[in-house]
Amino acid sequence: MSNEVSKESQPDSILEEMAQPFSRRNFFGIMGAGTALMVTAAACRKYNPGEGGGHHTGNGGVNLGSGDIGILNYAYALEQLEAAFYTQVIATPYSRISSTELYYLKDVRDHEIAHREFFKAALGSMAIQKLEVNFSSINFKDRTSVLGTAKAFEDLGVSAYNGAGKLISNADYLTIAGKIVSVEARHAALIRDLIMPGSFADMTVVDSNGLDGARTPDEVLSIAGAYIKTKLDASNLPTS
């Protein structure tokens, strides 16, 4: 990915690559690996770059779209939720917030805004609309409520990206998702340690194989849905 970065910058350059099921580099990587992998890759049938989301479906939900675009919109929806949450946290800090906590939470807010705006720019006309959030269950004056919600959002975000990676066809998009998920994991560890020092990777999130969580879009959206007022339709997202 790093050699892509210096490429002539176009707001919709990420979309230009959609026509190709795999980037050329990755394609040749697979060719070199021999017939066996080609069989597996073909069997996966993950070539569809997908259709844009945004339009309302029969059930009134905002359609995330299909293929890779659907997954990018799914990530965009989650980043919208996180960015809205931290924007509120910084606008109305909880009682007796420490200077260190405020300092870190401002950073986290900026990271989440950067993620949200990145997806918005990258998706361009394929992007879903701005979502309405529902934070009525959160007491923004209360440290326990705010940090508890932050922890839930960060762990959920990590598991969402971990579960979505395999649904992505394009290697460059997979790398983008990878660049973001590790930052979400850093957030999760910090927030957890603010709540309870040493809980950065405890047994509630890391299993006995040393693996972090992974959730399907349906599992994630059923949890995140409590905080998103706008109805989402994830029915066209890839499932494998």
Place this chain on the structure above:
Amino acid sequence: MNLQNILSEIETTDPEVYDKFDTRRNAMKSFAKTSGKIALASIPFALGSIFQKAYGSPTGTSGIIIDTLNFALTLEYLESNFYIKAVASGIIPVGESLNALTVIRDHENEHVAFLSTAITAAGGTPVSFKATDFDFTAKGNFPGVFTDYGTLLAVAQTFEDTGVRAYKGQAPNLISNNDYLQAALQIHSVEARHAARLREMRKKANLLVPAGVDVKPWITLNQSGIASPAVQASYDGEESVVQAGVTITNIGGFPISAKAASEAFDEPLTKDQVSAIVKPFFN
């Protein structure tokens, strides 16, 4: 990915596949029989071994996947052996610090076991290392690695941040196999949690932190936060503020600084870059 698709595709490529499996039904039965005996989580790995039985070589998973998993396993051995010695060094403050490093050590041991099992199940041969294979002074760059707490934390942070970048760089090599890809991602984010924790510990201990540099749980620009040029290669490139052609600084009219823009995205390293970084730690 789905099993029916794989079988159909193999049938196209190799019409004799069912002679090898006997019949399609037996292939399914063979899978069902095997999967009945093993935990659900290891089914993908069992699938690899079924193909291996049919073809006598690791056909269900390819060389590039085995190679990638062995590369990951090599890094996990490095980390695991490091933390085993670190925890036993006697220089880590008892309490929160020692507890954290113990948790991290246990995860790295689990990653070694998990990847070794996965590679074997896929028909590959897992690499193996022993304690004497490593030189944690990195050819004298970190002479105090197990006698000086600041050096120990600095090396630990570098291993974790490098590990995060290494897994990120290898993920595309696993894109053809959903199960290995997901497992690798699930390790990747655990390494990032470790990195964040070690960075908190370094900030608190304030050892080997260059003047004027703030060590945060995330990577700012290309700053290591470590007063040693020996670790710089692990941080070069992290200063990027352009992602897929999109400039992140001040994006959408929001006041996102270059620091925040660089922190918001971790950057991958290639296998060659990672190999060059860890090479001094191997005898």
